Amino acid sequence: MTGPDPKSDLHHYLGVARDALLWKLEGLAEYDVRRPLTPTGTNLLGLVKHVSGCEIGYFGETFGRPFPDPPAWLRDDAEPNADMWATADEAREDVVGLYRRACEHADATITELALDAPGVVAHWPEERRRVTLHQILVHMVSETTRHAGHADVVRELVDGAVGVRRDLSNLPPGDRRWWSGYRDRLETAAREAGRG
Template sequence: MTTSSDAKADLHRYLQTAREALLWKLEGLSEYDIRRPLTPTGTNLLGLVKHVAGVELGYLGATFGRPAEEPPPWLGDDAETNADMWATADESRESMVGLYRRAWSHADATLEALPLDTIGKVPWWPAGRDEMTLHHAVVRVLTETHRHAGHADIVRELIDGDVGERKDRDSMAPGDSAWWESYRNRLERAARQADDRSAAQG
């Protein structure tokens, strides 16, 4: 067992895990399923990919003087609200996934080239409160990506029941569909009992 650590390598490893988990959630689904909104606020799989691509280009690119060669139009000041959270019919799966892969290559190059204590300026933050270190930026992007990968877990489960972090490791308790149905019913009963108890104590 080793206790030595390389901060950049650790940050990159966990970020890459989240990136790949997010993209895996698109596999095997139709164009409709990767785009359809499954929450009242419109959360959808391809939109999550589009969004995190912009996050990487911004925090691990433009913030450190390395803007994208062709900034996506939905990141411009005149873009419509939430334009980065869904894909239009003309924005293909291939183009969005390709953009995300290019964004993470661009971000990785920033991480490799600069020390973690490098100071950058976030272009869309208010002047005087717009500085952050590269370390802070990577942690922010890593956290954001894992958060949205979690959203994607739930959305994918709602679409076809597919769950887990990766194809080769689902990180789920063992059990067939009957076991999961029984487990869910048990949780439902416990929730109702707790609610009844709370109401009685009123």
């Protein structure tokens, strides 16, 4: 699991976040993995697609290790936000497959390079674009965990499923009735605070 090696620790937590993100797609219909459930269009498959691009760029181009055959939606001339949703022609299996290949490519970079290996993030501001593998690992643990959190909320809106894994909700035990009462209590407290 984790130990005295910082690279192994970071790699482990990146893996945990990756697994959490992919779990959010399990057992859902095509419509549900693509549905935009926020005003900005956040959807489960789009989050996986976006993080695929992050893995490809940060662990590939940054360290002079380009990903073979990168998708067209990663080009500079791609439609804005093309990485945040899947078209009807983009199969879920293809998006998930791309993510798995991007992670394998990233894992090779992580394994083969030292934490102090230098890289350049071309799209970052000049004063911050020179990085190390250590910085990028921290960035990607943060990035992936952030989007896994988005996916957790979206999945809860779809069918009520929550947690890091199917077998680990990381929430107090309670049935639907308990959670309904709990939510009502929070709503009451929010209304009272809003009036005060």
